[in-house]
Structures are given as C-alpha cells and as structure tokens.
Amino acid sequence: MSQTSASAAELCTLLVRDIYGEVSSKVVNVLLQRGRLTIGSIIQQTQLPPKSVKQTLVVLIQQHLVVHYSHMEGGNDVCYYECNWEQAYELLHAGRIIRAVEDYFGQDGALIASNFLQLGHVKVSDFLAAYGVSTKKTTKKAPNADTIAIEADAPITSVETLKEVMMNMLKARFLVEVKKEDMQPQTDVENNLRNELRKQLASGFSSELKLNNEVNAKLKIKLKEMQIGDVSETAGLKRKAAPAGGRVKKRKKVSIYDEEEEEIDYEIDEDLVLRINHDKFLVLFRNAELVALAEQRIGKVTSEVYREFLKRIEPKIFRCRDNFDEDEDDDDNDKIGVKKIKLSCLELSKHFDPEIELEGSIALPPKETKTKKKRSYDSDDEEKPRKNGKTNGKSKHDSDSEEEEEESEAEDDWDNDADMDPEAAKRKNRMKMIKQHLLLLAEDSFKFLSSEGNRGMGEWSVNYKELGKTMRAVEMEKIVEERFESTGTRLLRIIKDKGKLDEKTISNIALLKQGEVRSVLAQMQECGHLEVQEVPRANPLQVNKTFFFWYFHEERANTLLLSDIYKAMSRNIQRTNVERQKRKHLIEKSERSDVQANFEEYMTKSEKRELEIWRSREERLLVQLMRLDRLVMILRDF
Amino acid sequence: MSRGGRGGGFGGRGGRQNIPGVSQFGDDIKPDYSVTELFPPNPPPVQSSLTKEERAMVSRFRSHRDKIHTGPFYTVLAPRTKGTTEDPFNNISRYSEKYQRKPRKAPKLDSRPYVVNFFPEELHATLGVEKTEDGKIRKKTLVVTQLDELLDMVDEDGMEDKEDEKEDKEEEDKGVESEQDPDQLTDDDEGDYNAEQYFSGGDDMSDVGGDDDDAGFY
Numbered sequence: 001m002s003q004t005s006a007s008a009a010e011l012c013t014l015l016v017r018d019i020y021g022e023v024s025s026k027v028v029n030v031l032l033q034r035g036r037l038t039i040g041s042i043i044q045q046t047q048l049p050p051k052s053v054k055q056t057l058v059v060l061i062q063q064h065l066v067v068h069y070s071h072m073e074g075g076n077d078v079c080y081y082e083c084n085w086e087q088a089y090e091l092l093h094a095g096r097i098i099r100a101v102e103d104y105f106g107q108d109g110a111l112i113a114s115n116f117l118q119l120g121h122v123k124v125s126d127f128l129a130a131y132g133v134s135t136k137k138t139t140k141k142a143p144n145a146d147t148i149a150i151e152a153d154a155p156i157t158s159v160e161t162l163k164e165v166m167m168n169m170l171k172a173r174f175l176v177e178v179k180k181e182d183m184q185p186q187t188d189v190e191n192n193l194r195n196e197l198r199k200q201l202a203s204g205f206s207s208e209l210k211l212n213n214e215v216n217a218k219l220k221i222k223l224k225e226m227q228i229g230d231v232s233e234t235a236g237l238k239r240k241a242a243p244a245g246g247r248v249k250k251r252k253k254v255s256i257y258d259e260e261e262e263e264i265d266y267e268i269d270e271d272l273v274l275r276i277n278h279d280k281f282l283v284l285f286r287n288a289e290l291v292a293l294a295e296q297r298i299g300k301v302t303s304e305v306y307r308e309f310l311k312r313i314e315p316k317i318f319r320c321r322d323n324f325d326e327d328e329d330d331d332d333n334d335k336i337g338v339k340k341i342k343l344s345c346l347e348l349s350k351h352f353d354p355e356i357e358l359e360g361s362i363a364l365p366p367k368e369t370k371t372k373k374k375r376s377y378d379s380d381d382e383e384k385p386r387k388n389g390k391t392n393g394k395s396k397h398d399s400d401s402e403e404e405e406e407e408s409e410a411e412d413d414w415d416n417d418a419d420m421d422p423e424a425a426k427r428k429n430r431m432k433m434i435k436q437h438l439l440l441l442a443e444d445s446f447k448f449l450s451s452e453g454n455r456g457m458g459e460w461s462v463n464y465k466e467l468g469k470t471m472r473a474v475e476m477e478k479i480v481e482e483r484f485e486s487t488g489t490r491l492l493r494i495i496k497d498k499g500k501l502d503e504k505t506i507s508n509i510a511l512l513k514q515g516e517v518r519s520v521l522a523q524m525q526e527c528g529h530l531e532v533q534e535v536p537r538a539n540p541l542q543v544n545k546t547f548f549f550w551y552f553h554e555e556r557a558n559t560l561l562l563s564d565i566y567k568a569m570s571r572n573i574q575r576t577n578v579e580r581q582k583r584k585h586l587i588e589k590s591e592r593s594d595v596q597a598n599f600e601e602y603m604t605k606s607e608k609r610e611l612e613i614w615r616s617r618e619e620r621l622l623v624q625l626m627r628l629d630r631l632v633m634i635l636r637d638f
Numbered sequence: 639m640s641r642g643g644r645g646g647g648f649g650g651r652g653g654r655q656n657i658p659g660v661s662q663f664g665d666d667i668k669p670d671y672s673v674t675e676l677f678p679p680n681p682p683p684v685q686s687s688l689t690k691e692e693r694a695m696v697s698r699f700r701s702h703r704d705k706i707h708t709g710p711f712y713t714v715l716a717p718r719t720k721g722t723t724e725d726p727f728n729n730i731s732r733y734s735e736k737y738q739r740k741p742r743k744a745p746k747l748d749s750r751p752y753v754v755n756f757f758p759e760e761l762h763a764t765l766g767v768e769k770t771e772d773g774k775i776r777k778k779t780l781v782v783t784q785l786d787e788l789l790d791m792v793d794e795d796g797m798e799d800k801e802d803e804k805e806d807k808e809e810e811d812k813g814v815e816s817e818q819d820p821d822q823l824t825d826d827d828e829g830d831y832n833a834e835q836y837f838s839g840g841d842d843m844s845d846v847g848g849d850d851d852d853a854g855f856y
Contacts, residue, residue, distance in 0.1 A: 019706055021713040021741070039760060052713075052744050054764040059711045059745045061757055068758045079758040095699025099691075102698075114702055118709060119750070126751045183756045273753050482683075592737040622696045623688050 004032055004085050007566035012088035014573045019091050020059065023048065027056050028065065031083035036185070038078055057081060061183065062120040064275065069188040082185045090278045092629050097281050101174060108165045113174070113276060121178045121275035124166070124268055131162050167268045173318065176277040181226060189226070194219055228318045279319040286320055286638045287311070289630070290467060293474070294448055298440055304356045305437035306448060309348055313462065316341050320464070320637050344456030345438060349431040358433040362440070431457065446470050468638040472558060475634050479561065480529055487512065487520050492529065492552065500533065500549040521550055528560030562635050569628050576621045583614050708739070710746035 004012075009032040017025030030045040031037060039057070043050050060066035064087045070079045094117050102110040116122065169175045181189045197215045205211040287310040295303035435457055441448040447466060452459040473496075480488045487510075494509050495501060503521065507514040524530045535547040580587065589595055590611055595602045603611070688696075706712055752765050 019703055020711055021707075022715040023713040023744075024711075026715070051764075054761055055745050055747055056713070058747055058752075058757065058761055058764050059713075061761070062752070063711070070758055077759070079760055094702045095695040095697075098698040098702060099695045110698075114698075114705070117702060118706055121753065121756070123751070123753060178753075178756070180755065273756075588738060589734075591739050592734060593739070594734070594737040618700075619693070619696055620685060620688070622699060623692045624685060626692060626695060626699075 005563050005566070007563045007570065008085060008089070009033065011566045011570045011573075012083070012085045014570055015091050016065065016088055018573060018577075020063070020065075023052055023056050024060060024065075027053060027060065028083050028088065031066065031081060032085060036080040036082040038080055042081065063087075064120055064182070067183055067185045069184045080185075084185075087278075089632075092625070093278065093281065095626070096285065096629075097276060097278075100281060100284050101169070104172065104174075105165055105169060108161060109169060109174075112162070112166060112169065116175065116274065116276050121273050123270075124272050124274060125270040127166075127274075128159055128162065128270065131159055163268055166274075167266070170268060170274065172315065173277055173280045175274045176280075178273045178275050179226075182275075190219070190223065193222055197222070282320045282633065282637050283314060283317050285630075285633055286464070286468075287314060289471065289634065289638065290448065293446070293471065294441065294444075297444055297446060301356070301358060301362070302437045302440050304353075305358075305434055306441055308352055308356070309343060309438070309441075309449070309460070310462065312348055312351065313341050313343050317464075320468075342452045342459045342461045344459045345431060345435045346456035348438075349427075349434050352430070352434060358430060358437070362433065362436050464638075468634075469554075471634050471638060472554075475631055476529070476557065476561065480524070483527060484520055484524060487516070488524060488529075491517065491520060491524070495530065495550055495552045500551040502547050502549055506550065525550075528564075529557050531556065558635050562632065565628050565631055565635070569625055569632075572621055572625050572628070576618055579614065579617055579621075583610065586610055587614070710742070710750070712741065713743060713745050714741040716743045 009029075012032060013025050013029040016028045026046050026048065027042060030042055034041070034045065037045070039050075039053065042057075043053050046053060048056075057066060060083075061068060065084060066081050067084050068079055068081050070077045072078075094114075097117065098110050098113050101113040105112075115127075119127075166175065194215060197218050198211070201211060201214055201218075205214060287307070290310065291303050291307045294306045438449060438458065438460055442451050442460060447463060447470075449460040450463050452461045477489050477492065480492050484491075490510055491506065494506060498505075498509070501509075503514060503518055506521070507517040510517060521530060521532075525532055529552070530550050531553050533549045533551065535549060536542075537545045537547065586607060589607070590599075590603065747765060754762060754765065757765060
C-alpha cells in the first residue's frame with residue numbers, strides 16, 4: 001500500500017503542482033524519486049535556494065504531504081523528510097469531501113471542511129478566533145461586501161453555530177485530532193513502538209522468539225488503536241461550563257443534526273488540533289458506491305433502503321480496511337471486539353427517512369397474495385418490469401426455513417393490529433416493506449447484506465471485504481469487456497472459475513475456436529489481466545512440449561490496472577495543462593482585477609466564447625479525472 | 639489505449655523464450671508477416687455526459703483549488719532568465735500588468751499560527767515563530783481573508799499592509815522574494831535596470847553545478 005510506483009509518483013507530483021504550485025511539486029518530486037532525504041540533500045537535488053526549500057517544507061508539512069523524523073546520528077539530530085504520497089493523492093478528493101460534508105451538515109459544514117482542507121491542520125481555538133474576527137469584520141463592511149458574494153457560501157452567523165457544527169463533525173469523525181505520530185513516517189512510529197514494547201516486556205520472557213511474538217502481537221493492536229484514535233463518544237470534547245444566558249436555547253435550535261439529544265452539554269475542546277479525516281470519507285464514498293451498485297442490480301427503492309441501512313451503521317466504521325478481520329462493537333468502544341456490526345430491521349425502521357416511498361415498490365410472492373399488493377404490482381409493472389419479475393421469482397424461492405416461520409408469525413401480528421390504530425398499522429406495514437427490501441439485498445448474488453439472526457425482525461450485517469472484492473471484479477470485467485469485448489469477459493470468468501487451464505481446455509469450455517482463444521488470451525496477458533505459467537513435459541525444455549497454463553492472479557491484475565489508471569490520470573492532468581497553456585494569455589486577462597470588475601465590457605465576444613470553451617473542456621477533463629479516481633478508490637481503498 | 643495492440647502483440651512480448659518472429663504457440667499457427675498498418679484507425683472513446691452530481695463535485699473542487707491558488711501557500715517558480723531569446727511581442731511589460739494577479743514566488747508563512755510541535759526544530763526559524771521577552775510564543779491570529787471570501791480585496795490589501803510593517807522589522811531573516819507588496823515595483827517593472835535581479839539569478843546558479851558532482855557528496 002505505502003509503496004510508490006513510478007506512475008503514482010508522477011501523478012502525485014502533477015497533483016501537487018496543480019494545487020500548490022511548482023516549487024512544492026519540485027520538492028515533492030525529489031522526495032518521491034529518492035525516498036527520505038535530509039534538508040541538505042533536498043536543497044542539492046532541487047537546486048532551489050535553501051530559503052524557499054525550507055518554506056516549502058513548512059507548507060508541505062502543514063498540509064500533511066510530507067512527514068518528518070529526527071534521528072540521533074553522529075551526536076546530533078538529523079531530520080529526515082519523506083513524502084506521504086497517499087496524502088498527496090487525497091488532494092484529488094477535495095471536491096468530493098466538500099460535497100459529502102455539504103450533504104451532511106449543509107453550507108456551514110462545507111465551508112468548515114473547505115477551510116480545514118486549505119489549512120491542513122489547525123488548533124480549534126485559532127480557527128474560532130479567526131471566525132470571531134471575521135464575523136465582526138463582515139458586519140462592519142457589510143455595505144460594500146456584496147460584490148464579493150459571488151459564491152453562494154453562506155456566512156457563518158456566529159461562533160456558536162460554528163462550534164456546534166464543528167463538534168458534530170468531530171463526533172461524526174469527519175474531523176480528527178492530529179497527534180505527533182501523524183507527522184512522522186509510519187515505519188519510524190512502528191520502530192519506536194517496537195523498541196518501547198521490547199523494553200517493557202523484556203524481563204518477562206526467557207526466549208527471544210517468544211518475546212518477539214508477544215511484541216509483534218501487541219504492536220499490531222497498538223498501531224491499530226493509534227490509527228483509529230479515540231473513539232469514545234466524548235473524544236475531543238469537554239464538559240461545557242455552566243451555560244451563560246441564552247446560549248442553551250441557541251444550541252437546541254441548531255442541533256438538528258444530532259439524532260440523540262444528550263443530557264450533558266459538551267463542547268469542543270479548544271486545545272485540540274484538528275484535521276480532515278480522509279479515512280472516514282473513504283467509508284462514505286464506499287457506501288455511495290455500494291448503493292449505486294445495488295441500484296443497478298436490484299432497483300431504485302431497494303437501493304434507498306440500502307442507503308439508509310449503511311448510513312445507520314456508518315458511525316461504527318472508522319476505516320475502510322479495518323473491518324476486515326476484526327470488527328468493532330459499539331458498546332465497548334475501547335476494546336477491540338470480534339463482534340460484527342449488526343443492525344436489525346426494527347432499529348432501521350425507527351429512524352427511517354419518511355420521504356422514501358416504499359408502497360408498491362416491491363411485489364410480494366404469490367403465496368401470500370393480497371389483492372392490495374397485487375394491484376400495486378400491476379401498477380408498477382410498466383415502470384420496472386424486469387426488476388419486479390426478478391423480485392417475484394426470487395422472493396418465492398427464498399421464503400423457506402427460518403424466514404418463513406418468522407414472517408408468518410409477524411404477519412399475524414399485523415392482521416391483529418390492523419384494526420387498532422391506523423398510524424401504528426401504517427408503521428408496521430412500512431417495517432414489513434423495509435424487511436422485504438432487506439431480504440432482497442441479502443438474496444442477491446452479490447450479497448449486499450448477510451443475515452445474522454432473527455432478533456428485531458431480522459438482523460443483518462455487511463460483509464465489506466467480500467463486497468469490495470465483488471466491486472473490484474465488476475470493474476475489472478467492465479474494463480476487459482471494453483478492451484476485448486464479450487469474448488474476453490467470458491474467458492476471464494472461465495479462468496477465474498476453474499483456476500489454471502491450458503488453451504485447449506479453455507477453448508472447449510468457452511466453445512470457441514482455439515486460434516480465436518489464443519489471440520485474445522495473449523492480448524489479455526499483455527494488458528496484465530491474465531498470467532501464464534509454463535510447465536515442461538520433457539526434460540530438455542522445448543516450446544512444443546510445454547504446457548502453458550493461463551490463470552488469473554487478482555492482486556497482480558489489480559496492481560497493474562491501478563498503475564495504468566494512474567498513468568491515465570497523469571495524462572489527463574497534463575492534457576489540462578496543455579489546454580491551459582494554449583489559452584494562457586486569455587486566462588491571464590480574465591483574471592486581471594480590472595477585467596474581473598467589469599467583465600462584460602473588457603472581454604470581446606470571441607474571447608468570452610473561447611473562455612467558455614476552456615471552462616467546459618476543463619470541466620470535462622476534471623470529471624474524467626474524478627471518474628478515474630472512483631476506479632482507483634475501488635481498486636485500492638475499498 | 640490499446641494502440642498497436644494487435645501488431646505488437648506477438649513480437650514485443652516475452653523476450654526470454656522466443657526468437658522474434660517465431661511463434662511460441664506451436665507449429666499449427668503461421669506467424670503473420672504481412673505489414674501491419676502503423677496507425678490503424680482507432681476512434682477515441684467518447685465521454686458520457688456529465689451528471690449533476692459530478693458537476694457539483696467538480697465545481698467544489700475548482701473553487702477549492704482557486705482558494706488555494708489565491709492563498710498564501712501557492713507558489714510558482716521565478717522565471718530563470720528574462721533574456722532576448724524570449725518572445726519579444728508577448729514578453730514586454732504592459733500597463734495592464736498592474737492589474738494582473740501576481741503569483742507568489744515564496745509562500746507567505748507568517749500569515750497564520752502554527753502548531754510548532756509538529757514541525758522539526760530546524761524549520762522553527764522559518765515558521766516565523768516569535769518569542770516575547772518572557773519566552774512565550776507570541777500568538778498570531780489566522781488571517782481572515784484566507785478563510786472567508788466575504789471580505790473584499792481592498793480589505794485584504796489593507797491587512798497585508800499592516801502586516802508588512804510588522805515584517806519590516808524581521809526583514810533580515812526573511813527572503814527578498816517573500817515580499818509581495820502591491821505598491822512596490824516588482825521585478826518585471828524594473829526591467830533591465832535592476833542589477834540585483836541578475837545578481838540573485840547568479841546566486842541561484844551557484845548551487846546548480848553538475849548533477850554528478852553533487853551526488854558525489856551524498
């Protein structure tokens with residue numbers, strides 16, 4: 001993961017150049033090419049004046065793009081710098097992150113996120129102080145400030161609101177505390193910890209081997225804890241001092257984001273240093289991807305239900321890759337448990353978004369046909385005929401064993417309740433619909449959910465690891481399909497399914513001519529989708545007496561594909577730069593302050609047209625970049 | 639993406655076991671010796687239309703990038719030589735240059751507070767950490783303009799001016815390049831008569847040396 005490939009290094013250099021300018025990218029480039037360096041070597045390699053190298057390093061460290069570590073070497077401290085390329089890649093996610101925060105916390109949140117991204121990390125008190133000043137200033141300058149309000153960014157009205165939103169962002173782990181270890185290279189942190197543990201445990205063990213094992217085991221846990229950070233509800237918060245005057249009221253009004261009203265008033269600890277938590281956002285992006293996949297496979301409404309489900313368990317998931325071997329439980333935050341994150345239908349329906357229209361979204365199996373349901377199926381038929389057909393068949397197929405008894409039991413309940421309270425009956429009906437959708441999701445061959453028992457009308461968990469694999473496979477197949485058409489996909493699936501095969505067998509299974517198979521297989525190997533292994537039949541190696549077995553090596557195929565994508569992204573950015581260079585003078589003119597002030601007057605018609613072309617072209621290129629970025633996330637992060 | 643895929647497929651791969659031109663797949667396949675088209679027609683894929691969500695995302699990204707570009711951390715390399723070899727038509731000083739957005743050649747570091755502990759010791763001087771008499775680190779407030787675009791440019795300039803005065807005292811350890819005072823004449827305006835410009839250019843060059851020589855020391 002942490003290794004840099006040449007193509008990734010190129011991409012990161014281009015990204016840094018795009019965002020932080022040429023000087024920064026030069027330093028990053030040297031660090032990526034040569035590994036960790038001292039400041040002296042950086043100066044030498046970049047051939048920049050020492051002054052600007054130092055300044056640039058400050059910028060890069062502030063933005064977490066460069067990490068540093070001081071060693072004792074020959075009596076004095078020597079500081080080494082290393083580029084954190086994954087963080088450099090994250091520069092690309094800025095748009096996505098701001099957009100995601102906007103969905104959760106509205107304009108205020110988006111503005112905070114944007115500012116945090118710009119600042120790298122910042123102490124809460126400094127951040128608040130800046131706004132304290134800013135709000136005063138804006139009120140003073142209000143009359144002539146209207147020209148600048150081009151952007152729809154609503155001003156943050158008060159420091160109180162700001163605090164509130166920030167606290168919620170901290171709770172949602174969109175912001176995390178920055179610790180000293182975050183500024184150091186991973187390996188150094190690990191070595192330090194190892195040495196410490198060694199010293200601590202050395203006395204208790206007789207043999208070196210045992211000690212090593214123990215140290216390694218503890219190290220793993222500690223590192224994990226360190227990466228995840230403090231996960232308790234009140235992390236980074238402190239008890240609010242006695243509320244002064246009317247502040248409490250204000251708080252209540254603002255706290256629409258908070259689902260559970262707390263008894264004790266907490267406020268954000270102002271000594272905290274915070275930054276954007278990129279890991280958490282990856283979790284959000286993964287959820288969005290899964291929902292999109294569910295929509296493609298099953299249908300719109302089901303994917304909405306899935307979205308709600310994922311949203312509910314999302315607070316318990318801190319990082320994408322963490323939940324693979326061990327899962328964390330909500331109840332005991334500090335201990336790492338092995339319990340799965342489960343959610344029951346009952347809990348889900350409690351907080352289910354009432355906007356989502358579930359009625360008539362699903363067709364019930366004919367076994368329990370009621371006229372009402374039947375009608376809804378018919379009316380919906382035109383809209384999603386395929387989905388409903390599938391649904392119908394599947395549900396029938398599924399209702400066996402434990403689900404069935406439970407369902408019929410639950411059904412009885414509804415029948416009894418029907419004449420009680422229309423509101424309650426409606427709610428129950430809704431719950432039933434939700435359950436139907438959840439069942440659909442669990443039944444799908446992609447296994448969006450896996451069933452975990454019957455408590456609370458059925459409990460479900462999400463197997464992210466398997467889903468990640470599925471998503472990777474889907475994307476891989478899409479690319480193979482694009483390159484080699486259906487033949488390629490067919491061969492890929494056969495080889496995946498059967499393992500190592502020689503050409504003849506493949507052609508037999510695929511029902512294709514051997515020659516045809518051969519050319520496609522060879523090209524696929526060239527692109528890195530397939531691997532070939534030679535097994536000689538006789539001792540003197542001869543080509544015609546050798547078996548050639550084709551096989552699919554997932555990890556390798558993914559890595560090769562990733563590096564291809566990195567290259568494509570680099571080309572994309574370079575293309576944008578070329579397009580910009582072509583119109584350099586025009587763009588410079590449009591950025592001039594006098595032109596900005598009266599744009600209509602100073603720009604000719606053709607210039608405006610050209611500028612429009614440039615804007616739309618850049619937008620298209622950027623969108624393409626984001627699409628590639630999505631692929632990268634699927635292949636690398638999810 | 640797969641330009642020349644078919645043509646190069648057999649020749650280019652697997653330099654280990656097969657002689658170029660001879661197929662490794664056995665005798666039943668005749669290698670294709672005919673001349674392949676150098677650039678076979680390869681229609682480029684067309685991008686599917688942008689969704690609303692994507693547009694929103696890109697517009698956030700762009701505005702974010704613009705904010706950084708106008709912020710204190712975006713830096714460009716100073717043009718090395720401004721000699722006669724460059725375009726004589728476009729590279730002349732113009733009146734309108736005074737309206738142009740001037741990119742920074744060095745980041746403006748003292749515009750904000752830092753968490754000093756997070757930086758290595760050797761960079762502390764660069765951070766512009768000032769210590770007051772009693773040894774405490776003097777606090778700085780975040781410059782508002784980099785957070786909010788609500789304030790107008792006039793205000794920003796005003797604030798920078800105030801800061802510049804502060805900076806003047808510590809001018810010695812600050813580079814010449816870090817000053818971006820809008821009122822002062824810049825290098826571009828001074829043209830050929832600025833001897834220092836050439837001098838500092840030469841200063842840069844002194845570091846250059848041969849790459850090999852430098853590598854020898856480290």
